[in-house]
């Protein structure tokens with residue numbers, strides 16, 4: 001009987017709808033349709049890879065390409081929990097040319113590009129996470145400043161500010177882009193921090209907060225253009 005089948009189908013649809021609404025209410029954090037970054041496509045670029053190890057401190061087992069990959073997955077998780085769709089420019093220990101990394105993000109229509117790195121400097125006293133942006137990009141500057149503000153809350157002794165940096169991997173991107181150095185491998189205190197999963201998780205969460213504030217239209221300096229709506233979380 002078509003009429004009866006239709007009624008049963010309608011009832012099933014209503015049940016499924018109810019279940020979907022209930023699931024949405026009980027687990028809002030993992031609902032990609034509801035997070036503050038819903039609709040945002042984020043490209044994460046784990047720096048280096050393959051034969052290019054990046055900055056290393058071998059006695060403590062810190063190898064930049066590995067830290068960047070690990071951080072990329074932590075950041076990916078955080079951004080996805082906030083509702084973003086995430087692209088990685090590399091998913092394993094292979095080297096992807098710098099221009100190709102930007103092109104991947106352009107081709108897939110990313111709204112934001114986040115390149116992850118570890119810093120080094122001959123003076124071991126130099127420490128602290130730091131964010132860079134293209135000198136010519138006003139949006140990139142706002143993004144980098146917001147991320148940097150959040151990074152300073154992770155480790156308050158860090159006094160570094162966001163800076164312009166004419167990095168090749170950023171130059172080819174068509175979207176707001178930032179390059180984040182999560183610490184100095186040449187600094188004993190940063191090495192200690194980077195060896196803990198707590199620091200890595202807190203850095204990833206700080207970057208997510210910076211990206212959320214960027215897409216909420218906030219200005220750096222703690223003066224939001226649009227107050228955050230806690231109901232959105």
Ligand SMILES: [Zn+2]
Pocket residue numbers: 047048054055064116117118
């Ligand atoms: Zn690097």
